[in-house]
Amino acid sequence: MGDIIFEDFNVNFETRKQNVKSVRDMNLTIKSHKITGIVGESGCGKSVLSLSILGLLPDYAKTSGNIYYDNKDITALANRVREKYLGREFGYISQNPSESLSPIRKIRKQFYESLDLVEKNKAEIEKKSIEILKELGFEKPLEVLDKYPFQLSGGQQQRVLTGIAISSSPRWIFADEPTKGLDENIKKDSLELFKKLRSFGIDSTLVITHDIDFAKNLCDEVMVMYSGQIVEMGIDVLDNPKHPYTKGFIESMPSKGMKIMEGKTLSPTEDIRGCRFANRCGCKTKRCDLESPKLYNYENSQVRCFLYDKGE
Amino acid sequence: MKEYIIEKVKSIFIVLVGISLLSFLLGVVSPGDPAELSLSKYGYSPTPQEIEARRVEMGLDKPIHIQYINWVKNILKGDFGKSFSTKENVTDMIIRKAPVTFKLAMYSIVITSVFGISLGVIAGINKNKPIDNLIKLITNILFSLPTFWLALLFILIFSEKLGILPTSGDGGFKYMIMPAVSLSLITMSTTAMVMRSSMIQEFGKQYYTFAKAKGISKYDLYIKNVLPNAILPVLTILGNFFGSILGGSAVVETIFALSGIGSYAVESVFSKDFPYLQAYVLLTGLAFVLVTSLVDILIIIINPKIRLKGDIYE
Numbered sequence: 001m002g003d004i005i006f007e008d009f010n011v012n013f014e015t016r017k018q019n020v021k022s023v024r025d026m027n028l029t030i031k032s033h034k035i036t037g038i039v040g041e042s043g044c045g046k047s048v049l050s051l052s053i054l055g056l057l058p059d060y061a062k063t064s065g066n067i068y069y070d071n072k073d074i075t076a077l078a079n080r081v082r083e084k085y086l087g088r089e090f091g092y093i094s095q096n097p098s099e100s101l102s103p104i105r106k107i108r109k110q111f112y113e114s115l116d117l118v119e120k121n122k123a124e125i126e127k128k129s130i131e132i133l134k135e136l137g138f139e140k141p142l143e144v145l146d147k148y149p150f151q152l153s154g155g156q157q158q159r160v161l162t163g164i165a166i167s168s169s170p171r172w173i174f175a176d177e178p179t180k181g182l183d184e185n186i187k188k189d190s191l192e193l194f195k196k197l198r199s200f201g202i203d204s205t206l207v208i209t210h211d212i213d214f215a216k217n218l219c220d221e222v223m224v225m226y227s228g229q230i231v232e233m234g235i236d237v238l239d240n241p242k243h244p245y246t247k248g249f250i251e252s253m254p255s256k257g258m259k260i261m262e263g264k265t266l267s268p269t270e271d272i273r274g275c276r277f278a279n280r281c282g283c284k285t286k287r288c289d290l291e292s293p294k295l296y297n298y299e300n301s302q303v304r305c306f307l308y309d310k311g312e
Numbered sequence: 313m314k315e316y317i318i319e320k321v322k323s324i325f326i327v328l329v330g331i332s333l334l335s336f337l338l339g340v341v342s343p344g345d346p347a348e349l350s351l352s353k354y355g356y357s358p359t360p361q362e363i364e365a366r367r368v369e370m371g372l373d374k375p376i377h378i379q380y381i382n383w384v385k386n387i388l389k390g391d392f393g394k395s396f397s398t399k400e401n402v403t404d405m406i407i408r409k410a411p412v413t414f415k416l417a418m419y420s421i422v423i424t425s426v427f428g429i430s431l432g433v434i435a436g437i438n439k440n441k442p443i444d445n446l447i448k449l450i451t452n453i454l455f456s457l458p459t460f461w462l463a464l465l466f467i468l469i470f471s472e473k474l475g476i477l478p479t480s481g482d483g484g485f486k487y488m489i490m491p492a493v494s495l496s497l498i499t500m501s502t503t504a505m506v507m508r509s510s511m512i513q514e515f516g517k518q519y520y521t522f523a524k525a526k527g528i529s530k531y532d533l534y535i536k537n538v539l540p541n542a543i544l545p546v547l548t549i550l551g552n553f554f555g556s557i558l559g560g561s562a563v564v565e566t567i568f569a570l571s572g573i574g575s576y577a578v579e580s581v582f583s584k585d586f587p588y589l590q591a592y593v594l595l596t597g598l599a600f601v602l603v604t605s606l607v608d609i610l611i612i613i614i615n616p617k618i619r620l621k622g623d624i625y626e
Contacts, residue, residue, distance in 0.1 A: 054525055056521055058516075059440075086524070086527035087526050087527020087528070094521055094525070099517065099519060100519055100521075100522040102519045102541060104616055105536075113523075114527075117526075117527055117528070151620070161522065
């Protein structure tokens with residue numbers, strides 16, 4: 001119960017000229033009671049993946065396949081029904097905290113609105129929001145409530161977003177690039193904040209990030225996404241990478257020497273027969289151009305690379 | 313913010329000087345001798361001596377810049393001179409006629425705001441759905457119909473065929489319905505279109521996605537979160553409309569025989585009643601500038617970022 005299961009799930013953004021395939025044939029289970037991280041470079045489809053669970057993709061996105069939650073195909077639900085999951089089952093912490101709050105409304109209104117889903121008594125709402133803000137490290141919660149978003153720093157804004165997302169006690173929290181644009185000190189706070197989510201009754205968390213250190217320190221399981229596919233997943237992926245892309249991605253991090261990977265990511269509009277990473281891969285064989293690899297079990301991980309195909 | 317308002321007042325002042333110059337020049341370049349025109353009555357032609365005496369009396373023998381200064385001085389005292397045709401004080405005429413025009417403008421701006429904003433919000437929320445297409449169709453049609461034609465159509469339908477509304481004249485609310493509606497349909501359509509696209513633009517912003525993800529009601533999402541942000545550009549054009557309705561109601565006033573300042577302005581063109589025309593141009597210009605500036609300041613006051621930081625240029 002509570003797992004999120006993708007079955008042959010695709011997301012396309014069709015325009016007159018081209019068809020951008022952001023998520024390709026996704027078959028994936030994101031387990032509940034865990035902190036799961038999806039890492040990958042910009043444009044690999046990781047944000048789209050999380051938005052498609054929430055049902056918040058823009059109108060022009062076309063999806064196919066299914067997403068199951070609590071044994072129900074949530075993609076088959078009417079919008080009206082599906083929206084009921086928001087806030088109650090699924091909480092969302094969007095990227096760019098500075099743009100995620102309405103600029104002309106006080107924090108109080110934007111905070112209470114969310115608590116209103118679970119609590120109708122005004123005094124209780126105030127009490128609860130003060131409690132949450134205190135827990136999130138605000139020393140003077142009442143002052144924060146009376147401020148406008150632009151009067152808070154980036155780190156504060158992110159904590160407010162987190163507070164709003166958890167206030168209606170959803171089972172899942174989806175956080176999109178929570179460390180983007182934050183400086184190193186605040187990143188540490190952010191890490192602590194996400195580790196603490198369990199104490200707020202948040203059962204399961206999915207973190208989308210391109211920050212490898214953040215993912216490594218936070219997540220129980222990490223999935224690496226590349227060009228619309230999961231290329232590697234497991235519990236120690238970032239400590240013990242197997243897929244050539246994961247290795248290259250880690251090495252390209254500033255903290256790991258910033259060795260830039262050669263070649264360009266395949267355009268999401270391009271369909272090819274073989275492996276989507278083959279054009280940049282140092283271990284490429286003939287098979288890589290002819291056949292698309294599946295996820296193969298190897299040690300603690302699943303890897304989308306023929307190097308780990310034991311011919312099972 | 314204080315600096316902004318001071319700057320605004322300065323620019324209003326400059327614009328007013330410009331408007332006053334233009335309306336003064338209107339009297340200067342217009343054909344005919346003002347002294348002669350002011351003396352003419354039905355069937356009576358003044359003698360050259362009378363005209364010469366009148367010219368001195370009116371200060372027309374003085375250089376043009378002195379005439380302008382005197383004219384402005386008189387206006388500041390509330391004296392726009394005497395109407396050439398009615399020989400009445402122009403100020404008295406304006407005071408008598410302005411309430412009709414003002415009332416008409418108020419009704420029109422209310423219709424424009426209420427219907428324009430509502431239709432725009434409904435269309436924006438239901439983007440590309442049948443209701444949106446219907447609203448787009450209606451506003452596009454209304455937008456392209458000229459006001460005078462609509463006014464005549466209304467008279468034909470509601471007065472001639474159905475007989476439920478009076479064709480013309482001053483009176484109560486009933487007399488204002490057709491003039492106000494025909495005057496506001498184009499501005500209402502424009503308001504609806506701007507409101508719609510402004511709403512849709514907000515839907516692309518991150519705060520919208522975040523607010524939607526909170527699981528709040530549609531009302532909270534659209535009316536409390538999106539509308540206050542989306543309405544800002546609409547306020548600006550509403551300010552412009554109020555000014556232009558106030559000044560542009562001449563045609564409608566004429567068709568519906570409302571004795572506002574606009575319908576007499578049309579008459580004064582034909583009768584070469586320049587003192588009145590000058591006053592009309594100056595006052596409607598003034599009203600336009602004041603209203604649009606007030607709206608500009610209002611928008612600044614609404615925006616907390618500027619209100620609290622005093623920072624306009626981010």
